[in-house]
Amino acid sequence: MALLVLGSTGTLGRQIVRKALNEGFQVRCLVRNFRKSAFLKEWGAELIYGDLIMPETIPLALIGTTAIIDCSTGRPDDSCDIESIDLQSKYILIESAIKANVKRFIFFSILDSYLYIDIRLVMLKSLVESRLKNSGLSFTIFYLPGFFQGLIPQYALPILDQKSIWITSESSSISYISTQDVAGIAVKSLSISQFNNKCIPITGNKSWTSFDIINLCQRISGRRAKKSRVPVIVLNLLQTFVQIFQWTANIAERLAFTQILSRGYYAGADMKEVLYILRLNKDDVEPLEFYLQEYFERIIKKVRELNYQVLSSSKNINESDF
Numbered sequence: 001m002a003l004l005v006l007g008s009t010g011t012l013g014r015q016i017v018r019k020a021l022n023e024g025f026q027v028r029c030l031v032r033n034f035r036k037s038a039f040l041k042e043w044g045a046e047l048i049y050g051d052l053i054m055p056e057t058i059p060l061a062l063i064g065t066t067a068i069i070d071c072s073t074g075r076p077d078d079s080c081d082i083e084s085i086d087l088q089s090k091y092i093l094i095e096s097a098i099k100a101n102v103k104r105f106i107f108f109s110i111l112d113s114y115l116y117i118d119i120r121l122v123m124l125k126s127l128v129e130s131r132l133k134n135s136g137l138s139f140t141i142f143y144l145p146g147f148f149q150g151l152i153p154q155y156a157l158p159i160l161d162q163k164s165i166w167i168t169s170e171s172s173s174i175s176y177i178s179t180q181d182v183a184g185i186a187v188k189s190l191s192i193s194q195f196n197n198k199c200i201p202i203t204g205n206k207s208w209t210s211f212d213i214i215n216l217c218q219r220i221s222g223r224r225a226k227k228s229r230v231p232v233i234v235l236n237l238l239q240t241f242v243q244i245f246q247w248t249a250n251i252a253e254r255l256a257f258t259q260i261l262s263r264g265y266y267a268g269a270d271m272k273e274v275l276y277i278l279r280l281n282k283d284d285v286e287p288l289e290f291y292l293q294e295y296f297e298r299i300i301k302k303v304r305e306l307n308y309q310v311l312s313s314s315k316n317i318n319e320s321d322f
Helices: 013-022 038-043 055-061 082-099 120-133 148-160 179-189 210-221 232-242 246-255 258-262 272-278 288-320
Strands: 002-006 026-031 046-049 067-070 104-110 139-144 164-167 198-201 226-229
Touching: 002 013, 013 026, 013 038, 013 179, 026 055, 038 046, 046 055, 055 082, 067 082, 082 120, 104 120, 120 139, 139 179, 148 164, 148 210, 148 288, 164 210, 179 272, 198 272, 210 288
Parallel strands: 002 026, 002 067, 026 046, 067 104, 104 139, 139 198, 164 226
Antiparallel strands: none
């Protein structure tokens, strides 16, 4: 099976590429920059030039493609409007997939998106879902909450660097999951008919609030966190302000997610169907505790090794003085 992965250099995309290659798939990656994507080629993937803001590059990339996994989304630093990438280009991608007779299309969306349809980025995702469902393509839409990997810069690094963790006063609870687990499920679903034309949530085993995660990081690392509260209304005002400028429009779209937080977002769902189809147990999904434990142990070990090297170098310099 020839698999085309969009968003292959992203947090989830690269895990899907690695997993698919390990499973024996012929993997092709749509990329804008060959130099930044060189690591994918080293893994064994084929790089194909394409840019979602240049629709004419999409159809050519689908020649010989059997299945598509779309992990792409607009970035805050993109110069084009978010609608160009998260809606218009997706429509063209779906139309091109129909003409290329693609056998399977996997798309990732936001868990419980129907509750937040008034938020533009969520609305764009919902529109793509609707087009995909009516396309006649064999599809699977996976609804995701949030990734373990996103918690590192938000919580773990500030604690290690003794910097403030900026949190709101919301009580949102999210069932974070590892991108490795999501990648494994997505790749396996390509060869399982029960996933055809299904919309399925993928979540972790437990829901976490911001304070739960901070307490967990403190316990594992043995360090105290510096917490700074930011009222949601302040972030909303910041969103309104940055919308004034064209070059900050995409940042404003991301800040719009604060409206989800202010409503007490709960991102959790039952994974029984997925686990049953894949013949997995609940324990096969990595817990957040294990992920953070491994992260902190690895970082602390590196710090100790660096400190040892510095001390050894200082000792050698001092001894050379005599």
